[in-house]
Amino acid sequence: MMDQKPSFMLVDGMALLFRAFYATAVSGQYMINSKGIPTNGIHGFIKHMFTAVSTFKPTHLAVCWDMGSKTFRTELFSAYKGNRGEAPIELIPQFDLVKEVVDSFDIPNIGLAGFEADDCIGTIANQVKDFAHVSILTGDQDILQLLDEQISVILLKKGYGNYLVHTPETFFEEKGITPRQMIDLKALMGDPSDNYPGVKGIGEKTALKLLKEFNHVEGIVSNLDLLSKSYRSKIEQDLDMLHLSRKLAEIKCDVPISCAIESAGLKIERDKALNKLMELEIRGLQRLLPIDEAIIL
Structure with missing residues (x-):
């Protein structure tokens, strides 16, 4: 079976982090650790990401992020996303920490100032789709414009492990x-x-x-x-x-970034990953990490 294409999952980091944060923030469960740092968004982000990994079994993974609120879209139209308030104070420290956690899993973090996570996802999806099956994990319907024969979209539904998978065919049936x-x-x-x-x-x-x-x-x-x-x-x-x-x-698919598929192979080093989770006092997620016998090279 040497001709099996790799399967590359691109994760919309912002969509997962925000979803995870607000799901617990409503009841005030910020999971504040002994250093006074809230970790609820990070905890839920990891859970969402690895629940999807165990469901869809990608061989490769990368996470894309927004890099600040100023982008080429705000240049074109200053009111773009202008209706959004400041991020809640409990979420702010989690933006950088969640990227450190992703780093500790040896999963690439991708983002570029002036562009949104969606633009990075669209660019990389189009770069790798000829030699990999691409799936995009998000809660955001906007990304459905990227669907094609090599790119599917996995939409998160309520809770964990509930998905709506879209292909061009299912999208056409619906819309x-x-x-x-x-x-x-x-x-x-x-x-x-x-x-x-x-x-x-x-x-x-x-x-x-x-x-x-x-x-x-x-x-x-x-x-x-x-x-x-x-x-x-x-x-x-x-x-x-x-x-x-x-x-x-329109999602821009020609952002000046790239992600070598070799750098995105899912190979988590157990100690490195667990040390980072321990440092942040994030508990109860070890069993979700694809390590040891479940290692994917």
Whole structure:
């Protein structure tokens, strides 16, 4: 079976860390250690990551991160994600510590100032997909635009170990459009969570209808005379925002980063990993780590 392709899992570090943090923060369980450092987000992050590893059994793994809130998208549109408050004080020290933990597992941490984790994921997925099966672990639907025959998306559902796995086929069954058309969908309807408006007065239903008819934003714009008067005037009024929203929605897949597949093989050194967890007083996760007899080279 020498022709078996490696399977490369790209982890959206931010999505897992935030999900883990907020799941326990609601009840005030920050797991504060003897040094006064909260570790609830890190604990849940490790649990999410290795539960997925034991379910999907990737041979290679890398974690991608946002590197600060200023990116090329905030340059294009200063209000981008401007609706998000400061990170909770208990989460702030966990941003750096979680990367140290990932380092202690000899798993690459990837991020580049000026870009989001999604852009790093898209770039690496496209670099390695010709010689590896790529899966992306996230809770964020935006990443579904990257789906193709070599790239699947594993969406985290509530709790641990519950997933919705998307391929281009399942995405099409659910939405009736292709993954790439999701960029145009977001351009038309905007994205309240990222704080950009798209075209005022056009929601998902209308956007899907227009995309099924005209394929993409360019197709719609070059056929404005075929649209009803109401749709046409909405789009004409918000034409600049439509084009800008499309730029904001599209994940960049040509970020100047790379990840050599050799550096991402899952080979955790037991002592190094356990020492780091002990240092942070993170307990009860040893059995989840793929080490010893479960070592994957």
